[in-house]
Amino acid sequence: xxxxxxxxxxxxxxxxxYICAIRAGxxxxxxxxxxxxxxxxxxxxVGCIPSKALIHAAEExxxxxxxxxxxxxxxxxxxPRLDLAQTVRWKDGIVGRLNSGVLGLLRKAKVxxxxxxxxxxxxxxxxxxxxxxxxxIRAETVVIATGSEPVELPALPFGGAVLSSTEALSLPEVxxxxxxxxxGYIGLELGTxxxxxxxxxxxxxxxxxxxxxxxxxxxxxxxxxxxELGVRVLTGAKAKGYSGEALAVEIAGKEERIAAxxxxxxxxxxxxxxxxxxxxxxxxxxxxxxxIDEHCRTSMRGxxxxxxxxxxxxxxxxxxAQGEMxxxxxxxxxxxxxxxxxxxxxxxxxxxxxxGLSPDEARAQxxxxxxxxxxxxxxxxxxxxxxxxxxxxxxxxxxxNLVLGLQAVGAGVSELSSAFSLALEMxxxxxxxxxxxxxxxxxxxxxxxxxxxxxxxxxxx
Ligand code: FAD
Numbered sequence: 001x002x003x004x005x006x007x008x009x010x011x012x013x014x015x016x017x018y019i020c021a022i023r024a025g026x027x028x029x030x031x032x033x034x035x036x037x038x039x040x041x042x043x044x045x046v047g048c049i050p051s052k053a054l055i056h057a058a059e060e061x062x063x064x065x066x067x068x069x070x071x072x073x074x075x076x077x078x079x080p081r082l083d084l085a086q087t088v089r090w091k092d093g094i095v096g097r098l099n100s101g102v103l104g105l106l107r108k109a110k111v112x113x114x115x116x117x118x119x120x121x122x123x124x125x126x127x128x129x130x131x132x133x134x135x136x137i138r139a140e141t142v143v144i145a146t147g148s149e150p151v152e153l154p155a156l157p158f159g160g161a162v163l164s165s166t167e168a169l170s171l172p173e174v175x176x177x178x179x180x181x182x183x184g185y186i187g188l189e190l191g192t193x194x195x196x197x198x199x200x201x202x203x204x205x206x207x208x209x210x211x212x213x214x215x216x217x218x219x220x221x222x223x224x225x226x227x228e229l230g231v232r233v234l235t236g237a238k239a240k241g242y243s244g245e246a247l248a249v250e251i252a253g254k255e256e257r258i259a260a261x262x263x264x265x266x267x268x269x270x271x272x273x274x275x276x277x278x279x280x281x282x283x284x285x286x287x288x289x290x291x292i293d294e295h296c297r298t299s300m301r302g303x304x305x306x307x308x309x310x311x312x313x314x315x316x317x318x319x320x321a322q323g324e325m326x327x328x329x330x331x332x333x334x335x336x337x338x339x340x341x342x343x344x345x346x347x348x349x350x351x352x353x354x355x356g357l358s359p360d361e362a363r364a365q366x367x368x369x370x371x372x373x374x375x376x377x378x379x380x381x382x383x384x385x386x387x388x389x390x391x392x393x394x395x396x397x398x399x400x401n402l403v404l405g406l407q408a409v410g411a412g413v414s415e416l417s418s419a420f421s422l423a424l425e426m427x428x429x430x431x432x433x434x435x436x437x438x439x440x441x442x443x444x445x446x447x448x449x450x451x452x453x454x455x456x457x458x459x460x461x
Contacts, residue, residue, distance in 0.1 A: 001135070004032055004136070005137075006112070008029050011142065012147055013113075017041065018323075019320040020306060029327070029331050031110075031112070036117035039102040051165070054091060122281075123303050124138060145309065161242065181265045184211065185348070202234065202247075202258050218409045240255070269314055271290070271311075287311075292306075347414065350409055353416055356406060358405055369396065374393075374450040374453055375390070379446050390413065391410065392443075392447050393407045394453070402429055408446065419444060449461070
């Protein structure tokens with residue numbers, strides 16, 4: 001059996017693992033990374049990137065199909081046609097470019113890449129089944145970055161017409177009817193895209209509201225747009241099974257059958273902690289996830305865990321930030337997880353972006369708050385881009401004006417996420433945002449106006 005001995009072994013080359021390995025390599029740490037499928041993990045191959053590619057294609061198609069907006073600008077177009085197989089090829093091309101990019105960056109940082117599935121022998125040794133035989137890797141320090149996978153419902157096992165997000169991203173043609181079980185961000189992003197591509201979409205959500213992690217004010221513009229797109233939304237509804245091209249749903253004690261060529265199940269993701277020897281290590285757990293401290297250390301000395309395998313929020317940028325921090329710690333630097341904000345974006349139509357606390361969350365933590373809300377229908381840029389729905393909201397402590405949270409819903413607001421996070425990380429007060437010159441005409445002026453509104457003297461409303 002071939003054997004490698006190294007300082008750092010990273011298991012999983014998703015955003016958490018590959019960033020950790022690149023940074024460790026840059027700092028001169030002798031690093032090996034093991035990946036059983038493709039570099040880039042869920043995010044690059046079957047998550048963030050391909051879903052945003054599909055969403056973009058769907059937006060373009062929808063705009064050309066529903067021409068009222070274009071006609072108002074004096075533009076007329078011929079009837080557009082869609083070749084979804086070509087859309088998928090285009091999306092795969094982007095994924096392929098990014099895959100090669102990640103591998104190139106790992107090589108540039110002098111990281112050794114081992115392709116195959118890792119299996120723990122003990123806390124510091126793994127076996128990897130590679131194409132050329134079994135490889136043994138012994139390391140001083142191990143980072144578990146094995147990510148997460150879609151949760152399967154017993155009543156709706158994956159296969160045939162029942163899809164996870166992974167299969168939904170590579171369909172050869174648009175289903176005539178699609179039932180989306182689970183109205184969280186993944187289900188709604190993909191459900192909206194398929195509605196725009198021409199599918200008749202029904203969303204089935206067990207909770208009383210779609211996107212239950214957000215307050216109703218933020219969700220309202222999304223619900224309105226779904227209705228415009230003809231998406232039927234069933235809340236308080238439970239999917240019971242699929243047969244005869246129909247999804248059985250229980251709603252208010254009654255059973256309804258919803259015609260659906262395909263069923264997309266997006267009811268959450270679970271950490272990849274089973275089936276590769278991790279159980280035998282007996283690491284402390286936090287529910288289903290691996291328990292970590294503020295340095296991403298597990299309960300076993302020299303074993304770290306980062307990314308989705310460690311819990312919520314399961315987001316690529318959190319995994320990357322943890323990976324970068326752990327690499328620096330392994331290289332001997334003093335680092336600790338002291339982030340004030342992990343921004344979150346929901347790429348629905350319109351988009352939602354949040355960082356820090358909502359008004360309700362801030363009140364629940366005992367703060368007396370000032371809240372300022374600026375609607376995009378009073379913003380010049382929103383008018384000139386024909387997308388006036390939504391708003392920016394600022395939440396601050398009433399006594400000191402320290403900003404506690406920032407939220408927005410509207411077209412393209414994902415790009416406000418960096419301003420939101422920076423404000424929170426820098427400990428901004430409402431006056432800091434209000435006194436910063438924001439370029440005109442931009443949607444970001446909504447942020448300045450929301451801060452001004454919270455201070456009691458908005459200028460444009
Ligand atoms: P992963 O990306 O899951 O990577 C883990 C890697 O480990 C995988 O490549 C896997 O093959 C490998 N692995 C597992 N076990 C082994 C083993 N035993 N041996 C070797 N290798 C192994 N997040 C965002 O921030 N923004 C978004 O817009 C966004 N959109 C998403 C859309 C969809 C449809 C989905 C499904 C997810 C989305 N996410 C998004 C979430 C994001 O993809 C994850 O949070 C992120 O990928 C987590 O990174 P990770 O490094 O922890 O794990």
